[in-house]
Amino acid sequence: MVDFLLLGPRMTTTLYYVPRTRSTRPRWLLEELGAPYELVRLDTAKGETRTEAHAQRHPLNHVPVLETKDGALFESAAIVLQLADVHGRLIPPVGSYERGLVYQWAFFAMTELEPHCVVFFAEKVHKKTPESELALKAKGKINEAARALDAHLASREWMLPSGFSVADVIVGGVAWWANRMGAVENAPNLLAYIQRCEARPAYQRATKD
């Protein structure tokens, strides 16, 4: 949503964005929150993330980067956690048990699942060797984490007992990627969860173009 009227003449939140990357996560959450933002699309094929200007925003020239009135932030999980706090929505109170569960599942997705997705992606998509030793090892690790998520989701719709939250943007975002690469096996509850994430109107708005 780009809305100049709500915030006056200057947009205070800008998301540096490449479609179908981790920058979908903050865009999805911004849409869930109904928060106004400006989207700046960078084209990796044209080297637009590799410019000196973008190096000033991100030390590794990556996306997403969120510019706010207080300063810029990078790291997709950090950005969505901060956005939920700033808006006071889709995140349980600091110190509550459910806030602990948000941290637990966010770190689980980012440390137990995402690094293995990075390896599998490199082997399958870049090197075109999906059956390499490295790829199969990564796939095994992805499925260990996927089985844990599948068991958790056997009796619930979303990661937290209280319902949809920022934890789902992080877990759903990483699980979507793992599944998209064809790495997830025998995890029906996780697949149904990914479909629930994709069916959300905010997710659809965030991924429509």
Ligand SMILES: N[C@@H](CCC(=O)N[C@@H](CS)C(=O)NCC(=O)O)C(=O)O
């Ligand atoms: N841990 C970072 C990873 C960021 C990252 O690797 N972004 C990729 C896209 S998913 C990127 O910017 N690639 C473009 C490039 O390297 O030029 C996060 O979650 O934000």
